Amino acid sequence: MSNGMETGEPLDYLILGANGQVGRELSRALQPFGHGRALGRAECDLAHPGAVAETVHRLKPKVVVNAAAWTAVDRAEEEPDRAHRLNAGAVAELAGACAESGAALVHYSTDYVFEGSGETPHGIDAPLAPRSVYGRTKLEGERAIAAAAAKAMVLRTSWVYAAHGHNFVRTMLRVGRERDQLKVIDDQIGAPTWAATIADTTALALHDWRRSGWADDRAGSWHLTAAGAVSWHGFAVAIFEEAVALGIMGADEVPQVVAIPSSEYPQPAPRPANSRLDIAPLEQRFELRMPHWRDALRQCLRSIAS
Numbered sequence: 105m106s107n108g109m110e111t112g113e114p115l116d117y118l119i120l121g122a123n124g125q126v127g128r129e130l131s132r133a134l135q136p137f138g139h140g141r142a143l144g145r146a147e148c149d150l151a152h153p154g155a156v157a158e159t160v161h162r163l164k165p166k167v168v169v170n171a172a173a174w175t176a177v178d179r180a181e182e183e184p185d186r187a188h189r190l191n192a193g194a195v196a197e198l199a200g201a202c203a204e205s206g207a208a209l210v211h212y213s214t215d216y217v218f219e220g221s222g223e224t225p226h227g228i229d230a231p232l233a234p235r236s237v238y239g240r241t242k243l244e245g246e247r248a249i250a251a252a253a254a255k256a257m258v259l260r261t262s263w264v265y266a267a268h269g270h271n272f273v274r275t276m277l278r279v280g281r282e283r284d285q286l287k288v289i290d291d292q293i294g295a296p297t298w299a300a301t302i303a304d305t306t307a308l309a310l311h312d313w314r315r316s317g318w319a320d321d322r323a324g325s326w327h328l329t330a331a332g333a334v335s336w337h338g339f340a341v342a343i344f345e346e347a348v349a350l351g352i353m354g355a356d357e358v359p360q361v362v363a364i365p366s367s368e369y370p371q372p373a374p375r376p377a378n379s380r381l382d383i384a385p386l387e388q389r390f391e392l393r394m395p396h397w398r399d400a401l402r403q404c405l406r407s408i409a410s
């Protein structure tokens with residue numbers, strides 16, 4: 105895989121959003137998939153109309169994996185146009201270019217496309233009712249892909265973290281050392297999902313899809329998260345337990361983690377209370393078994409510890 109140079113060799117895959125949590129892991133996980141390139145914002149700025157279509161037409165990749173997005177959920181409430189451009193406008197352009205060039209497209213979406221009522225996992229075809237600008241723009245992106253009739257796979261994931269980037273795990277490890285007490289929401293439930301799990305699962309699903317000759321029964325929407333579910337509070341407690349077990353923190357450094365309702369921590373963008381996504385269809389179709397969120401968390405923290 106290369107970042108900068110064009111070698112003239114046919115491109116098996118192109119990653120967009122190469123410097124994000126998922127993008128960085130994709131650059132690792134897709135290496136056995138063939139000759140690839142990974143472009144960050146500096147090489148392909150999705151905010152510029154025409155840029156992503158020009159890139160696809162110039163590089164002619166067989167597959168595009170789009171990990172670029174506007175992910176600042178609260179800021180999207182103040183800057184809906186910029187969020188819309190990234191999550192919907194650029195995605196429509198990308199899907200159109202893939203349809204024209206015959207490239208297969210893999211794109212990521214979110215649990216925030218659901219309203220989040222109930223206590224059971226959302227099925228792939230459950231009613232869509234986003235509560236935030238971010239969720240609405242991501243849903244528009246999904247619809248733009250369907251409208252473009254590209255060969256496409258949309259992978260909805262949730263609560264993404266990695267050893268790098270901005271995420272809850274890194275925030276907990278940092279502020280946990282600074283404070284004696286943390287208040288963490290306990291009435292939103294979902295599956296924390298390690299970016300490496302997303303990238304590895306994408307590679308496996310993509311490999312299967314290519315071997316099937318891009319069969320229609322692999323295309324469409326899937327839910328890709330770790331197995332199991334927990335509240336943000338339960339996740340925070342687990343992060344500190346694992347961090348102590350791995351020697352990342354001393355037991356005496358761990359703060360008290362107090363459970364609070366969402367109403368005590370108002371945020372500009374409302375979040376779904378139930379973010380559980382049904383992963384069974386993905387597991388069955390691609391013959392996979394998603395790891396439990398706690399096992400993946402331990403692996404991620406091991407990589408931080410080392």
Ligand SMILES: NC(=O)c1ccc[n+]([C@@H]2O[C@H](COP(=O)([O-])OP(=O)(O)OC[C@H]3O[C@@H](n4cnc5c(N)ncnc54)[C@H](OP(=O)(O)O)[C@@H]3O)[C@@H](O)[C@H]2O)c1
Pocket residue numbers: 121122123124125126127144145146148149150151152170171172173174175190211212213214215242260261262263264265269270299
């Ligand atoms: N994070 C989550 O909790 C979560 C949950 C559910 C679904 N998802 C979805 O999963 C996917 C990957 O998310 P992630 O967590 O890896 O996000 P991330 O770490 O925020 O990465 C997003 C990437 O998009 C890039 N980007 C932003 N504006 C751009 C532009 N104008 N042109 C080109 N690239 C631009 C960013 O570039 P810079 O590095 O230059 O800023 C960044 O590298 C996204 O589709 C997201 O909606 C995420």
